[in-house]
Amino acid sequence: MKSLSATANTKILIAGIIVLAVAVAIIAVVKFDTTGKRGSGLGREFIYDLGDLGKVDPNLILYKESAQAIDTGFTESRAIALNSRGTIYVAGDKSVRKFDENGNNLGEIKLNDAPMCLTIDTDGKIYIAMKNHVQIYDDQHKLLTTWQSLGKNAVLTGIAVSKNDVFVADAGNRIVHHLDKTGKLINRIGDKDKDRNIPGFIIPSPHFDLAVAPDGLLRVVNPGNHRIEAYTYNGDLEFSWGKFSNTDLKGFCGCCNPVNFAILADESFVTVEKGLTRLKIYDPEGAFVGVVAGPEQLVQEGTPRICDTAAECQTGSFDVAVDESGRIFVIDTIKNVVRTFTRNPQKQ
Amino acid sequence: MSKNPQQEQTRRQMLIAALRYGALGLLGATGGAAVFAGKKNNTQNTVWQIDPEICIACGNCATYCVLEESAVKCVHAYAICGYCRICFGFFGPEPADINEAAENQLCPTGAIKRTFVEDPYYEYTIDESLCMGCGKCVKGCSTFGNGSLYLQVRHDRCKNCNECSIAAACPSGAYKRVPADKPYLLKRVDHV
Numbered sequence: 001m002k003s004l005s006a007t008a009n010t011k012i013l014i015a016g017i018i019v020l021a022v023a024v025a026i027i028a029v030v031k032f033d034t035t036g037k038r039g040s041g042l043g044r045e046f047i048y049d050l051g052d053l054g055k056v057d058p059n060l061i062l063y064k065e066s067a068q069a070i071d072t073g074f075t076e077s078r079a080i081a082l083n084s085r086g087t088i089y090v091a092g093d094k095s096v097r098k099f100d101e102n103g104n105n106l107g108e109i110k111l112n113d114a115p116m117c118l119t120i121d122t123d124g125k126i127y128i129a130m131k132n133h134v135q136i137y138d139d140q141h142k143l144l145t146t147w148q149s150l151g152k153n154a155v156l157t158g159i160a161v162s163k164n165d166v167f168v169a170d171a172g173n174r175i176v177h178h179l180d181k182t183g184k185l186i187n188r189i190g191d192k193d194k195d196r197n198i199p200g201f202i203i204p205s206p207h208f209d210l211a212v213a214p215d216g217l218l219r220v221v222n223p224g225n226h227r228i229e230a231y232t233y234n235g236d237l238e239f240s241w242g243k244f245s246n247t248d249l250k251g252f253c254g255c256c257n258p259v260n261f262a263i264l265a266d267e268s269f270v271t272v273e274k275g276l277t278r279l280k281i282y283d284p285e286g287a288f289v290g291v292v293a294g295p296e297q298l299v300q301e302g303t304p305r306i307c308d309t310a311a312e313c314q315t316g317s318f319d320v321a322v323d324e325s326g327r328i329f330v331i332d333t334i335k336n337v338v339r340t341f342t343r344n345p346q347k348q
Numbered sequence: 349m350s351k352n353p354q355q356e357q358t359r360r361q362m363l364i365a366a367l368r369y370g371a372l373g374l375l376g377a378t379g380g381a382a383v384f385a386g387k388k389n390n391t392q393n394t395v396w397q398i399d400p401e402i403c404i405a406c407g408n409c410a411t412y413c414v415l416e417e418s419a420v421k422c423v424h425a426y427a428i429c430g431y432c433r434i435c436f437g438f439f440g441p442e443p444a445d446i447n448e449a450a451e452n453q454l455c456p457t458g459a460i461k462r463t464f465v466e467d468p469y470y471e472y473t474i475d476e477s478l479c480m481g482c483g484k485c486v487k488g489c490s491t492f493g494n495g496s497l498y499l500q501v502r503h504d505r506c507k508n509c510n511e512c513s514i515a516a517a518c519p520s521g522a523y524k525r526v527p528a529d530k531p532y533l534l535k536r537v538d539h540v
Contacts, residue, residue, distance in 0.1 A: 033517050034516050034517065035519055036406060036516075036517035036518055036519035039406070039407070039408075040408045040411045040412070040482070042407050042410060042411060045456045046407055046410070046482045046484055047407070047484070048405075048441070048454075048488055048491075050441055053441055053442070202433075202468060205430055205493070205494045224430070225468075246442055247442050254434075254436060254493070255493045256430065256432065256492075275436075275491050307490070307491060308404045309401060309402060309404055310400060310401060310495035310498065313495060314494070
């Protein structure tokens with residue numbers, strides 16, 4: 001009788017242990033975070049939060065998106081330019097594609113390599129900067145000439161033309177090449193020179209833009225100094241404007257901004273920043289006017305989304321072009337579409 | 349005594365069955381051994397590493413490692429670094445001033461050292477003894493800068509567990525096995 005009772009107790013004990021083990025196993029499986037989405041459990045001091053910095057006061061947003069985005073079909077778009085008739089040219093992958101304002105594809109220039117940036121002259125010639133040299137096409141997409149390489153270290157990121165001159169921003173060598181329209185080098189602009197009070201360009205990343213302003217001076221971004229500098233064609237620094245600030249919307253954020261800009265018909269500036277991706281307007285003297293679009297409008301509607309992976313962050317620098325009526329065309333290098341913004345008449 | 353044919357058939361059947369099960373057992377044992385050997389071989393010839401292009405610097409590497417001090421550390425690709433004066437891998441998003449004061453620094457453990465090179469360039473180095481692999485600096489550098497700071501598993505301390513708990517908790521799938529003779533996934537200069 002005693003033996004029977006002992007056997008029963010042993011069985012109960014074994015059953016209990018088994019039940020306990022199964023329960024522990026189930027809890028362990030359920031509790032174990034196999035997705036990692038429950039977070040690291042680290043305190044707030046370990047979290048990188050730009051949520052508040054990404055928000056822009058809606059009263060400061062003076063523009064609205066005014067047209068359906070144009071799908072470029074590129075997997076890696078890089079630059080945008082407009083001709084005098086309003087045709088949109090987008091450089092990406094290994095070609096340049098033309099679109100009308102309704103998004104109709106008007107043709108393509110196929111290239112052997114990736115185009116970095118482009119500009120359209122008043123006569124319709126298309127100047128395309130590759131990594132280290134410039135190619136020129138006529139408006140029928142016929143290759144007219146290929147200029148000599150500007151050196152093995154050259155990384156061309158911006159190009160502008162005036163009546164007789166071509167200016168090429170070279171992020172690799174941190175200078176602007178000033179050439180004539182045959183491709184002959186006239187001078188270098190921006191070499192560090194204490195005697196001429198030229199600080200030199202600080203270009204931590206391959207974002208270095210320039211434009212010829214209606215006042216006859218060249219405007220060049222000095223991104224590491226967070227400003228836009230005005231140079232004569234001879235390379236004299238006349239003046240500059242811009243300041244760093246991550247908290248004040250009037251300043252340029254991050255290590256090195258703005259990355260691109262365009263000049264409107266009224267000589268004011270449209271600037272593009274990376275990091276906190278945003279487009280802003282400054283008057284011809286560099287005073288802050290307002291915002292075209294902030295991270296909430298540009299990256300993901302509704303939430304100020306900041307990039308996640310390093311690769312995504314590095315492709316987040318948009319390019320911009322403007323037409324004579326003041327419309328702003330942005331190449332969204334994340335979605336590879338052209339977005340159009342016009343001034344909101346209700347926001348003056 | 350006459351033989352019982354049914355009994356004889358049963359013995360034959362039993363023999364055949366024994367042979368079948370024996371063969372099946374042998375096959376199973378061979379297969380199991382092969383799988384085990386393969387897994388062992390896989391573990392011996394591969395190591396865990398983080399793909400910096402996929403990593404989202406979520407912070408899990410700091411807390412999920414079975415080691416008390418995570419085997420994941422921040423490393424620096426100097427060739428990619430812009431040597432920025434205002435580096436957002438070093439400074440918090442809203443620095444009160446651009447200097448090395450502790451309140452301006454991003455790293456919660458002070459693992460990043462800033463050294464003046466020449467105006468306006470600064471060099472940033474990681475003190476691995478202080479780095480806990482939280483990836484906060486990686487996030488800042490990727491968002492605003494060139495992404496030269498990134499996380500890697502340091503193989504002088506990683507135990508190369510079969511089932512790595514960081515890998516299981518990696519939300520972006522950046523944690524993967526790589527050949528042991530190429531144990532690091534290093535970032536390279538790519539301006540274009």
